Amino acid sequence: MAKLEVHYTINGRKHEAYIEPNLTLLDVVRDDLRLTGSKEGCGTGDCGACTMIVDGKLVTACLMLAPQADGAEITTIEGVAENGTLHPVQQAFLDKGAVQCGFCIPGMILAGKVLLDQNPKPNDYEIREAIAGNLCRCTGYTKIVEAIAAAAEA
Ligand code: FES
Numbered sequence: 634m635a636k637l638e639v640h641y642t643i644n645g646r647k648h649e650a651y652i653e654p655n656l657t658l659l660d661v662v663r664d665d666l667r668l669t670g671s672k673e674g675c676g677t678g679d680c681g682a683c684t685m686i687v688d689g690k691l692v693t694a695c696l697m698l699a700p701q702a703d704g705a706e707i708t709t710i711e712g713v714a715e716n717g718t719l720h721p722v723q724q725a726f727l728d729k730g731a732v733q734c735g736f737c738i739p740g741m742i743l744a745g746k747v748l749l750d751q752n753p754k755p756n757d758y759e760i761r762e763a764i765a766g767n768l769c770r771c772t773g774y775t776k777i778v779e780a781i782a783a784a785a786e787a
Pocket residue numbers: 672673674675676677678679680681682683684693694695696
């Protein structure tokens with residue numbers, strides 16, 4: 634299959650890759666660009682482990698073909714901390730003990746970040762709605778919701 638050249642700005646850095654056009658954005662970011670914070674859980678758009686922010690919107694990167702994101706500004710979990718300081722949502726997950734195995738956490742944190750960017754003082758219902766696309770097999774969600782609420786107060 635003929636390869637395509639794609640260009641992304643990921644976490645503020647420019648990247649290019651030569652890819653087969655049927656690869657997903659998740660495949661390219663993890664396997665070609667070696668940013669492995671985004672996880673593949675289901676591969677079918679159901680779990681949110683692969684969440685990235687693409688041009689300001691939450692995206693399940695396992696469902697987006699890599700060429701669809703050509704030219705996009707992308708944030709992955711690796712780009713959420715700034716200058717060595719954790720994002721308030723990351724810090725709150727630590728402070729609240731909201732992480733168990735960690736597999737869902739990159740997606741949860743990105744969902745929490747986008748929520749607070751758009752709605753700095755969400756209520757519990759709004760927090761639960763914001764993470765509705767992110768499945769956690771470990772925590773029961775209570776501490777995750779508490780952590781995002783705490784980040785809103787930070
Ligand atoms: S791996 Fe993309 S939604 Fe589950």
